[in-house]
Structure formats: structure tokens, C-alpha cells
Amino acid sequence: MAKTTTPQKAAAVRQRGVTMSDVAQHAGVSRTAVSFVLSNRENASISEETRTRINDAVQALGYRPNAGARALASQRSDWYGIVTEIVTAPFAVDIIKGAQDQAWLDHRFLLIAPSDQADAVGPNQGLEDAATEKLLEQRVEGLLYAATYHRGVHVPESAHEVPTVLINCFDADGKLPSIVPDERAGGRVAVDRLLRAGHSRIGVINLDPDIPAAVGRLEGAREALAGAGLELDQELVVSGHATADGGYDAACEILDRYPKDQRPTALFCLNDRMAMGAYDAIKERGLTIPGDIAVIGFDNQELIAAYLRPKLTTVALPFEKMGALGVQTLAALTAGQPITADQQLVDCPLLERSSV
Amino acid sequence: MAKTTTPQKAAAVRQRGVTMSDVAQHAGVSRTAVSFVLSNRENASISEETRTRINDAVQALGYRPNAGARALASQRSDWYGIVTEIVTAPFAVDIIKGAQDQAWLDHRFLLIAPSDQADAVGPNQGLEDAATEKLLEQRVEGLLYAATYHRGVHVPESAHEVPTVLINCFDADGKLPSIVPDERAGGRVAVDRLLRAGHSRIGVINLDPDIPAAVGRLEGAREALAGAGLELDQELVVSGHATADGGYDAACEILDRYPKDQRPTALFCLNDRMAMGAYDAIKERGLTIPGDIAVIGFDNQELIAAYLRPKLTTVALPFEKMGALGVQTLAALTAGQPITADQQLVDCPLLERSSV
DNA sequence: GCCGGTAAGTAACGCGAGTTACCTACAGCA
DNA sequence: TGCTGTAGGTAACTCGCGTTACTTACCGGC
Incomplete structure (x- = not known):
């Protein structure tokens, strides 16, 4: 030194x-x-x-x-590009972290370009195109697209010029490989946990029922119940806005609808923000967590899950792992592995805290 | 198209x-x-x-x-580098967003390099050095250093080879320009808000009293009180761990210490996580917010402040603005403006919600 | 004494652009 | 006729480095 x-x-x-x-x-x-x-x-x-x-x-x-000169002479470029809206809506920041760490390990540099639009479907893809173009001007060897929430997206035409992998989203045109959370297994894990704790009457606070996360998680819940010889009671599934207020409203509805002895003893909230609202609804009614009502969330948003009281047991979205896997997949593709459109599912681990 | x-x-x-x-x-x-x-x-x-x-x-x-070839030939590089621990600890992610947006406007690319250590002081600067070195290999025209929380840092030697600006931290060696939040003005704004609401007996839930944020915010609180002819009652200042639990404990202490008529009617929590804990303490005692006790936070951590019930009135850390300002300052420096060590203070705006 | 082989190194070209110095044709003017 | 100026371009050098082809010296073997 x-x-x-x-x-x-x-x-x-x-x-x-x-x-x-x-x-x-x-x-x-x-x-x-x-x-x-x-x-x-x-x-x-x-x-x-x-x-x-x-x-x-x-x-x-x-x-x-001089990295630039080296790239010029060798016709190779140690760089991957990632275009993402995550910087704008930092829900899934860990994807970037995972990708960057992995890239660093591989002695590669991750160029991060912003894509401002939450909804990449539709004609208004100006910024995303520009970001992709910028990255290609830097002669990145591969591209990653990362979304804040699991959904289908359209990537710009030019993304097909280099190996491309989608993270936490999938190609609506079905041509590119992608890495997404295994929502179904996650749903199963969550409900299994509740079943193991002895609950059999489980309320579900659902997201917008059309999004992939809701479909998968609910399907998983159904499977877990079936495994225990139970069926998912559609009456106990209440959809709401994906916020604390939405969770509060949904929880109130479920809790107030039944006489005490028919009330569900556990709530599966399809995301942590809704669980946060459910907490309030439960506490307001003088009920305790997990004594009277157990609560399990999904997403593992640290700021919420780790700070709620009692701390929230939840199923984690494996953002960091998906990011790392994205880079690894990209490395394989740039190394010559043929490009296929398959989707890699990543496990969503259960995080035990104190709400079940 | x-x-x-x-x-x-x-x-x-x-x-x-x-x-x-x-x-x-x-x-x-x-x-x-x-x-x-x-x-x-x-x-x-x-x-x-x-x-x-x-x-x-x-x-x-x-x-x-070909951006690389162009940079090589023209001896200039459209790139700034930012080394930051923010990706690892995404508290202040908006700094990156602000910086990136501004860079994008200036037709420049922001290379983001991770620095894994929360404590940059000390000899263990391996990763940070490596990140800086990597960025210089890319021939960035300027460097930014961004920290997750306001503090003094040491930057690697080689950072002095190009214009460098610190964001949300300052050079412990006093040689580099920096952009930091105006903690004192923020503290003043918070307490002013409480005073305006008619509170005169205000409890303060403090952070670790040694960090710049605590020093500044408390000083601001003192000034606001002085402006109203009041003095800060040291007895009402309780320090705690900067978490929800810490806030809970501190709030309990303050609330339980006095008979009802001497109890403070408002709490100034020096960060939102502690406010989150304070909420629980208040509600547990059957008190209402803001009816019985008003609460004001600091930081504006969206996930907490916007989802607490009632929503938390708080003072926002101007992360995005600091990021943008950092890039602007860097642009001025690379354009030839002389490098000085001055510190730019950025306002912390009050965000009115429903807890006061 | 000559040949072949290897160790140790170098000259020269190319990557994709920016940039400078030059060249040509033509018009205008004395 | 000859001179100059300008519009419209081009040849050639440079940036910092990877890479291929080639050179030179020396050693061992027959």
C-alpha cells in the first residue's frame, strides 16, 4: 500500500x-x-x-x-448490460445486487441502464429502446432485462443481436430465456407451514387475480391443501389492492364475516404490504398474532417483515439469486451455449419469524 | 419503427x-x-x-x-463512475436514481460499482479500492462516492486522479467536495411543524448521538424550540437503537415515565423505523395518533411512512436531488471548474401525512 | 561443421473511430 | 491568361492494445 x-x-x-x-x-x-x-x-x-x-x-x-482500447483490439468486452426499471421502483433491488456480485466474480462489469416505464407492453417503449441502444453502443456482450414484479414483457428488437436473459419477467413473445420465481412452490410452502402449525381454516388475501404471482401462489396454496386432504374455500379468498390499506380492508372483511368459531385461524397474505394491513385489522379486534390468528406473508420485504411486531413469517422472493443466475445464464450463452426460450424457476424459501 | x-x-x-x-x-x-x-x-x-x-x-x-473506439480516438469518455454500498444496503437507492437520470440527461453513462463495506474508515478497503481501480480502467471522466447514511469517509488514493464528488457523505480528509442533507434545517422543520400544531412538550427519540444525522437534527430541534422561546428538555431526549424495536423501547420509556398530564404530546423520532416502533408503543397504551400523541419521523422511508396507519408525517432525505446535484457538480468539475472542498447542503422537505 | 530445434523476443498489422493536413475543381476577378 | 479563394472532399496519422508472423541467438546431435 x-x-x-x-x-x-x-x-x-x-x-x-x-x-x-x-x-x-x-x-x-x-x-x-x-x-x-x-x-x-x-x-x-x-x-x-x-x-x-x-x-x-x-x-x-x-x-x-485501458479497458476501451483492450476491448477494441480484442473484439471482446468484459461487459454485460442490464436494463431495468428497478432503479426507479426499487422493490427488487436485490436482483441488481445479485447480478452485480456475480458479474464481479466473473471479472465482468455490469452496465446498468434505466428503463423508466413500469409497463413495457405497448408502443411507448422510447426509453427502453434508447437504453438498449446505448448499451449496444458500448458493445456489451449480453443483455439482461429485469422487472420489479413478475410479468410478461416485450423487449426491443435490437436485444436479439446479443444473448439476452430476462429476470423476474418473461418474454411475451416466447423467444428468450428467463429466470422467474417459482410462485407455485412458494404458495405451497406458505400454506404447508400453516398446516403444520395446525391450521386448517385459512383465509387468503389475494392480489389482483390475473397477475402471474397471484395465479402461481394461489395454485400452490391449493396444492398444499389438497396434500392435506383439504380444499381451498373460495369464500375465504378475498382480493384487494396490493397495499397495506388493501390488506387491511380484506382482512376486516374476512374477520368480520364469520362468528368467532368459524373464523379462519390463519391468514395467507399474498404480499407483505397486505400483511402489514392485516396486522392492524387483527390487532384492532383485540386479537393476538399468532395466538388467535397466524399470519404468513410473501415477498419478504425486509423493511416491513423484519420490523413488524411480531416479526412476519414470510416466503422470500429470491431476487439476489435470480440476479446471479441471470448472469450465469448469460455467461453460458455468450460462451456459445445455444439460446433456448426456457424458463428457470427459482425456489422461494420460507423465512420463519414470529407470526405463525 | x-x-x-x-x-x-x-x-x-x-x-x-x-x-x-x-x-x-x-x-x-x-x-x-x-x-x-x-x-x-x-x-x-x-x-x-x-x-x-x-x-x-x-x-x-x-x-x-462503437463507444469504445470513439473514446479511444477522442480521448474523452462520456462516462462517470459511482462507487457505492447502496446496492448492497438499498436504503438510499434514490441517490443512484437521481444521479443516473441526471447523467442520462447529460448524455452520459453512469457506471455503478459496488463497494461492500458499510464502514469505509479503516484499513480494510480492498473492495472499494478495486472498484475505483476498475472504474479508472474504464477511463471514467469523474467519480462519485455515495454512502447509505451521512458520515465521513476516506476515499482511495487513486480517486484523486479524476474529479470526484461525495454524495451523502463527506471527505474525512477534507479535500473533496461533497453533497449532504441539511440535517439541521430538517430538524428545525420537523419541530416547527409540531410547534405549529400546538405542541410544546415534545419527546425526542434520538439515534446514536454521535453520528452527523443525530447531531444536526437535534441541533435543528433546539433551534426551532428556541425560536418559540422554549428550551430542549434533555430529559425528554431518549436514545435508542435505530430500529423499530429501539423506537418502541424508547417510546415506552418516555410515555410511561410521566403522569398523564406531564406526558409529552408529541414525539419527534429521528428516523422512520423508530417511529414505526413508537406507533406500537402508543397504540398499545390505548392512545391515538395524532389525537393523543402526534408523531413525526425523519428519512421518509416510503415503505414505512406511506404504509403506517395513520400515514407518517416525516421529513424527507433528498436522496434523488443529492444524486442529481452530485452529477451536476461533477459535470462542472470535469468542465474545468476548480476543485474545492466545499460542502453543499440540500434541503430536507417536510412531507405532511396524517400523524401530526 | 552443419542442421534442426527451441527459447526469447520483436516488427507490423488491425480494431473503429477522431482529426489534421492536404488536394482538386471551379468561380471570380484583374 | 493567370491568380486567388472557397466549396467539397480525401489520405494518412493517431489513440492503446491484441495478435500473428518473423527474427535472432544458442544448444545439442551427428
Whole structure:
């Protein structure tokens, strides 16, 4: 650390731009030799002595490779691009984290480009196109598209020029590979947990019934109940707006509808925000969680789930893992693996806290 | 849109890499002419006719400039780099959004590099150094450092090679310009709001008293009280862990300590998570918000503030604005403005909701 | 004493653009 | 007729680096 601040380096730094030629000159060798040493070429014959001389020169001058020039010469570019609305609506930020960490491990750089529109379907794809175009100008080797919530999307035409993977969304045209949460298994896990706790009369606070998350999770719930010889009582499924208020309203409806002995003893809330509202409805009625009513959520929105009192047991959306998997898939594709449109499902793990 | 999918383009797309030379050939001119037209050179004399011929060729071939080559030749790079722990701990994600939007407006690309350590002070700066180094390899024209919470940091040596601006943190060595929230004004605004609502006995749920946020906000509270001829009663200031549980404990302490008629009628919670806990404490005691006790928070963590019931009135940290301002400041610096170490304070606006 | 082989290294070309210096044709003018 | 100026362009160099083809020196074997 201290050594790197030698006078030579400081001087070099000041002049902005030490090149390989400078290093070569300093070491008294050709630029080619420097290139060979720095790229660790295997079948290059460079004596151990000149090798160290070159490395010393690199240190002394504070040489830093020029990524752009390297990309230009080698026709390859260490870069992946990700276009996403997540930065705008940071619900699924962990996708970016997972992708970036994985990219970092692979010595690749993730260029993050914003796509401002929540609804990518429709003609108004200006920004998304622009972002994709920008990334292609940087000559990214592959593209990722990430959405804040699980849905079908249309990607710009030009995305087909390089390997492309969709994360937390899928290609509405059915041509590109995608990584999505296994909503169905998640729903099963949630209801299984409630069943294991001895509940058999379970209320469900549903999302907009048409979105993939709702369809999958509910289907999973049905399967879990069937596994226990039970059936999903449609009367106990109440849809609401995907907010705390929506959850509150739905919970009130379920809780007030039945006499005490027929009231469900557990609520499966299809997202944590609705669970947050359900908490209020339950507490308002003088009921305790999980004593009188158990609650299980979905999504694992840390800020909510970990801070509610009691802390919310929930099923986590595997954002980080999906991000990492996206990059891995992309790496396989850029390495030459044929592009297929298959969808990888990622498990949604149960997070036990205190509400069941 | 439809027109861009002409057969020519499709063919060109397939072969991956239309260059200026291709365009020149297609238009029957020299590559230089193409370059002149594309860069809109003012004192280049190109007839209107060839100009359109060239533009047509660009369209027909689907030419896309190579950003790397351009950067190499022009010795300038449209890129800024931001190194941040925000991706890891997405509290202040809006900083990235603000910075990215602003960069986009300026036709610049923001390279986001992760810095994994929450505590940048200390010797263990491996990742941060690596991130900075990576960004400099990309030949970014300027660097931004963004922290999740307001504090002093040490940036790597090499950051001094290009213009650098700190966002939501400041240079512990006092050499770099920074953009931070005006905590003091924020504290003043919060307490002013309570005073305006008629409260004079105000409890304060404090953070770790040593961090800049706590110091500033508390100082602001003091000033607001002084403005009303009141003094801050140190007894009413209780510090706690910066979580919902911490807020709960602190609120309990304040609420239970006094007989009903001496109890504070309002709580100023120095962050929203603690306010969330305070809500529970208040409700548990059968008190209403804001009827019996008004609550005001700080930070405006949407997920909490907007979903608590009643919705939390709070003072917002201007993350997005700080991000944008950071990029603007950087633009000024790279344009040649001299680098000074001054700190720009950004206002923290009051967000009225329903808890006061 | 000559040949072949390897170790150690270098010259030179190309990647895709920006940029400078130059060149040509023609018009206008004395 | 000859000179100059300008509009309209082009050849050639450069950026920093990867890569291929080639050179040189030396060693061992027959």
C-alpha cells in the first residue's frame, strides 16, 4: 500500500495516461513483451527475469490498462448490460445486487441502464429502446432485462443481436430465456407451514387475480391443501389492492364475516404490504398474532417483515439469486451455449419469524 | 419503427458490426466524410446532398457507433463512475436514481460499482479500492462516492486522479467536495411543524448521538424550540437503537415515565423505523395518533411512512436531488471548474401525512 | 561443421473511430 | 491568361492494445 506511492508513480499519475509503451520503454523491452506478460500468455516465451522487470515497471509507473482500447483490439468486452426499471421502483433491488456480485466474480462489469416505464407492453417503449441502444453502443456482450414484479414483457428488437436473459419477467413473445420465481412452490410452502402449525381454516388475501404471482401462489396454496386432504374455500379468498390499506380492508372483511368459531385461524397474505394491513385489522379486534390468528406473508420485504411486531413469517422472493443466475445464464450463452426460450424457476424459501 | 427492419439492416445486423467504413462505402464517400457528418462538425464542408446520402446509408445499414473506439480516438469518455454500498444496503437507492437520470440527461453513462463495506474508515478497503481501480480502467471522466447514511469517509488514493464528488457523505480528509442533507434545517422543520400544531412538550427519540444525522437534527430541534422561546428538555431526549424495536423501547420509556398530564404530546423520532416502533408503543397504551400523541419521523422511508396507519408525517432525505446535484457538480468539475472542498447542503422537505 | 530445434523476443498489422493536413475543381476577378 | 479563394472532399496519422508472423541467438546431435 505505502509502496505504491513512490515518487515515480506520483509523477506518472500526474501526467494522466501511462501506456504499455511507457512500461515497455521503462523496462527496456518491446511493447509486445509487455502485452504478453500482462495477459499471462501461456505459450509466450519470456524469461523470468524480463518478466519481473516488466512487472516492476508496471508497479513503478502505476500502469493501468485501458479497458476501451483492450476491448477494441480484442473484439471482446468484459461487459454485460442490464436494463431495468428497478432503479426507479426499487422493490427488487436485490436482483441488481445479485447480478452485480456475480458479474464481479466473473471479472465482468455490469452496465446498468434505466428503463423508466413500469409497463413495457405497448408502443411507448422510447426509453427502453434508447437504453438498449446505448448499451449496444458500448458493445456489451449480453443483455439482461429485469422487472420489479413478475410479468410478461416485450423487449426491443435490437436485444436479439446479443444473448439476452430476462429476470423476474418473461418474454411475451416466447423467444428468450428467463429466470422467474417459482410462485407455485412458494404458495405451497406458505400454506404447508400453516398446516403444520395446525391450521386448517385459512383465509387468503389475494392480489389482483390475473397477475402471474397471484395465479402461481394461489395454485400452490391449493396444492398444499389438497396434500392435506383439504380444499381451498373460495369464500375465504378475498382480493384487494396490493397495499397495506388493501390488506387491511380484506382482512376486516374476512374477520368480520364469520362468528368467532368459524373464523379462519390463519391468514395467507399474498404480499407483505397486505400483511402489514392485516396486522392492524387483527390487532384492532383485540386479537393476538399468532395466538388467535397466524399470519404468513410473501415477498419478504425486509423493511416491513423484519420490523413488524411480531416479526412476519414470510416466503422470500429470491431476487439476489435470480440476479446471479441471470448472469450465469448469460455467461453460458455468450460462451456459445445455444439460446433456448426456457424458463428457470427459482425456489422461494420460507423465512420463519414470529407470526405463525 | 417498421421501416428500420428493412432487409439490408437485417443483413447488416446479422454480421455484427457495421463500421463507419461500411457506411462510407455504401454511400460512396470517404470514411472521413461520414465521421464529419455524424459528429455534426460545423466547419466541415459537406454538400447537403452527400449529407443525406450518408444519413440514408446509416439508416439502411443500421450503423451504431462503437463507444469504445470513439473514446479511444477522442480521448474523452462520456462516462462517470459511482462507487457505492447502496446496492448492497438499498436504503438510499434514490441517490443512484437521481444521479443516473441526471447523467442520462447529460448524455452520459453512469457506471455503478459496488463497494461492500458499510464502514469505509479503516484499513480494510480492498473492495472499494478495486472498484475505483476498475472504474479508472474504464477511463471514467469523474467519480462519485455515495454512502447509505451521512458520515465521513476516506476515499482511495487513486480517486484523486479524476474529479470526484461525495454524495451523502463527506471527505474525512477534507479535500473533496461533497453533497449532504441539511440535517439541521430538517430538524428545525420537523419541530416547527409540531410547534405549529400546538405542541410544546415534545419527546425526542434520538439515534446514536454521535453520528452527523443525530447531531444536526437535534441541533435543528433546539433551534426551532428556541425560536418559540422554549428550551430542549434533555430529559425528554431518549436514545435508542435505530430500529423499530429501539423506537418502541424508547417510546415506552418516555410515555410511561410521566403522569398523564406531564406526558409529552408529541414525539419527534429521528428516523422512520423508530417511529414505526413508537406507533406500537402508543397504540398499545390505548392512545391515538395524532389525537393523543402526534408523531413525526425523519428519512421518509416510503415503505414505512406511506404504509403506517395513520400515514407518517416525516421529513424527507433528498436522496434523488443529492444524486442529481452530485452529477451536476461533477459535470462542472470535469468542465474545468476548480476543485474545492466545499460542502453543499440540500434541503430536507417536510412531507405532511396524517400523524401530526 | 552443419542442421534442426527451441527459447526469447520483436516488427507490423488491425480494431473503429477522431482529426489534421492536404488536394482538386471551379468561380471570380484583374 | 493567370491568380486567388472557397466549396467539397480525401489520405494518412493517431489513440492503446491484441495478435500473428518473423527474427535472432544458442544448444545439442551427428
